[in-house]
Amino acid sequence: MKRLIEQLLKFGVVGVLAFFIDYGLMVLLTEAFSVDYLISATVSFVVSVVFNYLASMRYVFRHREGLTRRREFALFVVLSVVGLLLNDVLMWLGTDLASIDYRITKIAVTFLVAVYNFVTRKVFLDAGAQGPAEQEIAAREEGPLP
Secondary structure, eight states: OHHHHHHHHHHHHHHHHHHHHHHHHHHIIIIIHOOOHHHHHHHHHHHHHHHHHHHIIIIISOBOTTOOHHHHHHHHHHHHHHHHHHHHHHHHIIIIISOOOHHHHHHHHHHHHHHHHHHHHHHHTBOTTOOHHHHHHHHHHHOOOO
């Protein structure tokens, strides 16, 4: 339980930093360089995902044996894109359909998407508390990756 709480705290710190990178770069590109907001949002999202991957896999989650770094990053990006879609749908539902102020909606949505991100990354990317021997046994039981 202590490891999980520690992991959640580290995940929160990385997430806050990634948010500031994403938001700050988007505003900078749009306001200072007159880049269309959709293009700047895409660029900032990609930069944020790369930072988030590097920081998360170094400080939050442990590399899962049997999963190449390329495959790990691809899975991280897929999970992040699903999180982005979830964010946008929930923002639209809260703001347009429920008529809740977008700033309040964003707070709730950020929490929900953060929970999604943590759970999916923990399930699909984290080696967990297993030591090398347990990882090897688990890998043998799962069989080869497709």
